[in-house]
Amino acid sequence: MFLLNHTTDNSLIFQKMRETFQHRQKLVNDPGRSVDILSSFPRFLDTKGLVDQDFTLLFDDDTSSRLLQKWDLFFKPHVIKEAKRLTSTPELRHLVQSAESSPGSDLDEATTYDQEMASLLLLLHLLPPPLRGLKSPKISACDAVERLVVFHKSCCSLEEHLCNQQGRQPYLLAVGRQKSKIESFYITMDKRLIPCKANHSLGACDELFKAHFVFNLSYDVALVNFYTFLQTTVYNIDVGKMKESPRVNDLRARLLNQPVALSLVSKKL
Structure with a gap:
């Protein structure tokens, strides 16, 4: 040691x-x-990269690579399509616009995440926090976003952020001058920072998901539907064993009922 x-x-x-x-x-x-x-x-x-290595040792290379291989090619366009069917809100319209934008688009770079993160946040809107009973305060999808990713300006102190952190499940700390141009990602856990190997949103989210298995952590209650979908539908872990909400089941059925798209994916992977 x-x-x-x-x-x-x-x-x-x-x-x-x-x-x-x-x-x-x-x-x-x-x-x-x-x-x-x-x-x-x-x-x-x-x-950097140790979380990814432990996850691959837990499962295998194929399981470890599924999100990065399949998201942009298959899941992202269908998530955007399904998100457009939701009741429109300013936040939702903003995310759809960002998810569909091309590099260099005329968007507010200071307040808008890149295409990858926007599409992941749309998935969170499709799978909002579950209701927790009458005595528990309701958490909206917008509220749940900061349980997944927190933007931190690169000119500000990381130590100060950690000192102000409340006890909570792991989340991504996205550090940069503006949301659309993140310079580095960290997994924030127990008031400490695990640097992500990836310098892009999808790769960082991949590492955040994997950290739950590597360190045997439960999902944040507000993100349980989001993470369960990734686990069973994208990574194919514990399919049929993991308890899923009706929302997760329904979304998977709608997304996977795409025979033409799926055949294209299988040919390209």
């Missing part, structure tokens, strides 16, 4: 993290242990 925590050789870090993978999984899956996994394995905090 001393060598793992002190070496500056990236290839050696990845090798040692592979060798300690089974031990790490025992720690995060043992309900009787209260282990701060980021303190035990601090290389997650300074080495």
Whole structure:
């Protein structure tokens, strides 16, 4: 462990993290242990790509690559199509416009996320937070957005953001001068930052999803429908075993009832 925590050789870090993978999984899956996994394995905090490696070791290369391979080609256009059927709101129109925009489009770059993030946020609007009973406050899809991704201006202090953070499930911290031009992404977890290997929205969301499995974390209650759809419909994990809401079932049925599009996807993948 001393060598793992002190070496500056990236290839050696990845090798040692592979060798300690089974031990790490025992720690995060043992309900009787209260282990701060980021303190035990601090290389997650300074080495990009370790979350992706652990997820691939948990599953396989095919499962690990599904979101990046299938989103733009198949899921994104159908998510946009379904989102246009929702009751129109200024926020929804803004996201659709951004998701359909081409690079260099005349959009407000300071307040508009790029195509990839906009399309993912449209999925969140299609699968809003579930109702939690009469005594729990209702959370809208717009409110849930900041449980998935928070924009942070690159000129502002990251430490100050972490100090003000409330205890919550992991989310993306998107750092840049404006929303449309994010310079770096972090997974924010336990008031610490795990740097994302990806410097684009879809790749960062891919790593955020994977972190839940790597660290054995439950989904944020407001994002459970969103993450469940990604898990069962995009990554094909625990299909038929994972409890799904009627909204998730219905959206999957509508999206996958696209025989022509699916045949095109299978030929290209």
